[in-house]
Amino acid sequence: MSVKVSPSVLTADFLNLAEDIRKLEKSGVDMLHLDVMDGIFVPNISFGVPVIKSIKKHSTVPLDVHLMIDRPHRYIKEFAAVADILGFHYEAGSDVAETLREIRALGCKSCLTIKPCTNAEDIFEFLPLCDMVLVMSVEPGFGGQSFMPSALPKLSALKAECERRGLNIDLEVDGGINAETAPLAAKAGANVLVAGSYLFCDEMEKRVEYIKSL
Secondary structure, three states, X not given: OOOEEEEEHHHOOHHHHHHXXXXXXXXOOOOEEEEEEEOOOOOOEOOOHHHHHHHHHHOOOOEEEEEEOOOHHHHHHHHHOOOXXXXXXXXXXXXXXXXXXXXXXXXXXXXXXXXXXOOHHHHHHHHHHOOEEEXXXXXXXXXXXXXXXXXXXXXXXXXXXXXXXXXXXXXXXXXXXXXXXXHHHHHHOXXXXXXXXXXXXXXXXXXXXXXXXX
16 A cells, blocks of 8 residues: 655645645645644644635645544534545544444545544444544644654554454554654554645655655
8 A cells, every 4th residue: 555645734834825735736745634623622723614615626636634623523514515534533522433424424535533542442443434544643733743653553553453354444644754753654554644844845845755655
């Protein structure tokens, strides 16, 4: 399974967002990672449906929407209308199986996300309902944090369980991805890497190419 790049749009310049999106797409990224934060589930606030709707108008790649919000089931219909991949947190207070089913029923790929405090085994039962699983390698809420190595055995465990069950699921990792940590995550089983500050530089195209070569 080839490695895909999902750059975190939070790192972009929001006054020149369309231009940053064009640069990312030109560099060969596979999707755009959009972090939705409500100030309740995580101690930060970002953006919601209107901004994602605007991004969708300017983007030619899939939108990978990551809901970091409390009780996300309340907003699935609205976000599914603007997302291609829609993910939420196992820990966020929604019925996990029901929410995953709803995402798929609304025509989106489903993604279940776990925080650093959650064990991989806790979500094994939900894997058949997932198109992707996201393992956080930092505490969700802020960019620029250091990669937590505890994410690596979780990725390996999830990959092994997917293979055991014969499931073709993307494994995504988000947080502290750079030239040193990207190979570790890919070796552990991640095939979708979210990166922010590492990509937004003059070497964007070169760095995207490096991650995709892993």
